[in-house]
Amino acid sequence: MSALSVAVIATHGFSPFHFSVPCIIFGQAMPEAGLFDLHICAEHPGVVHSDIGVSINVGEGLEALDSADIVVVPFWNHPESKPSEALLASLVAAWQRGADVVGLCLGTYVLAYAGLLDHRRAATHWEFERDFTRRFPAVHLDSNALYTHDDRLITSAGTAAGIDCCLYIVRKHYGSTLANRVARRMVTPPYREGGQAQYIERSVPETTRDNKINELLDYLRRNLDKSHDLDSLAGLVSMSRRTFTRHFIKATGVSVGEWLNAERLHRSQELLESTDHSVETVAELSGFQSPVSFRQRFRSRFDISPSEWRRAFRGTRTER
Template sequence: MPALTVAVIATDGFSPFHFSVPCILFGSAMPQPDLFRVDICAEKPGVVLSDIGLSINVEHGLERLDVADIVIVPYWNHAGEKPSGALLDALIRAWQRGAEVVGLCLGTYVLAYSGLLDGHRAATHWEFEQDFIERFPSVHLDSNSLYTSDERLITSAGTAAGIDCCLNIIRDHYGSAIANRVARRMVVPPYREGGQAQFIERPVPVSTRDGKMNELMDYLRRNLEKQHDLDSLAGFVNMSRRTLTRHFFRATGTTPGDWLNAERLQRSQELLETTDSSIERVAEMAGFQSPVSFRQSFKARFSVSPSEWRRAFRGPATAADKAE
């Protein structure tokens, strides 16, 4: 079987890290050299400057996309700028003749601008989620997955998720054994559990223009471990349940129950990262009614368990984790 040709596209202002990921994984990290051949391409061959001043001398133009098995856009430095028609047309031709077309991180924007992603699933960096949705309403953005694959259109979430995405492409073509060997050479996990959700910052409103709602939120933050219901909260601010709900939503954009759950989850994250407390104790201090409800709520929001979160953001398991 001849080596699969991978065309990696260098664009002005490229990120050296994002660009190096496919070049290394399909190149020097492979256990044998005859599985992939990497060609670096650019719209205009010659010197292409990165976003930090490094430059590369590119030999091939976009004509290499007409023969490549896999075409990769590793980054795009201008989310609000539509790529040239020449680049978009080359990507469309590559996909129409059967190539896999890949967008890593903000490279997903390039695929979206081409129209190839219309009606398909896609992933990109979580910080650009809202911008992407507004620009490309016809694309089904998956806000949690580290990577997606939909009819030879492959996209990844931000930064290091490109490694996961490329490993999955290797796995699809040559199996887990080869992908695992590449992962070992890269000193990365061959497959990461969970998804992008665990890294997304979802700030909870800290204060609003409504003094009474600010007073209520301050009170709740000081008493997260206690149980609260709508009646007690309404009594605290001398309002009816309906009036409280209306004022709270107007001030925060959410309900008291959802706001309180988000605060408790945020508090639990801090406790998992900074204390050795058991999962049961963390659940209690954050105000969850039981460890079971805590685990369920945490998993539903972040797609990983509390113990997995602690391992990911703190390091080796503590005695409390081992006891669990």
């Protein structure tokens, strides 16, 4: 399987932070070689100055876009100015050829100036919402989204949302396992999906300050597929039912039932993303009493069906 070619475009006045995000995620943060082939390019190769005086020497021109699978505009320092026709034409040609075209933060302006976002959903920094909608009334700006994906056009909100967006792209192509490994290397949350409620990370703690409860949590994670009741669990930690209930809520902030439900849903997500098990088998392995109750709880929590989750986060490629 060949590596995906990523072209990151440096423009004059670029933001070093925004520019470094795709370079790190598709480059240094990759846990293994051969997944992405990173190219830094500019309309005019040579020295390109940032908005804080830092400069980079770029060796490739816009011809790098001709064969790129993913094209990233990490920033645009001049929202009021239309980019050159050469840059806009190259972006349009890349998208028409089948590439993903990405605008991080104010890089969304460049995609909008190219006309690529007309009648499509997009995101950008919230401070520029009024300006953006005034300039591009045909674009459906989602001011609540961390990032959006509409017909191979991917845009993000400001600053740190670029990290979420690039991790989403890794996840889209190679699945959640690789994206999570990259996130761990960067010491950042694995995903904050597009501002949508169904994608919020689990809120239950993995460990507490109570060692007895920690041991019980480890036991429960190893036995999520089994049924549990308060009396048996209290016996495992040598407490009365009432004392155990009080200790558990104090340590975790939630009841035993709430904790188990959250962990079982999290386990089901992992199984949906990393195995070919049927939804019925996923429900059983995750500890739900029936596929029906599993589907109901999953949709209630994430506002999406288990099958839809699998299609969204399985990734079109598999990790090596």
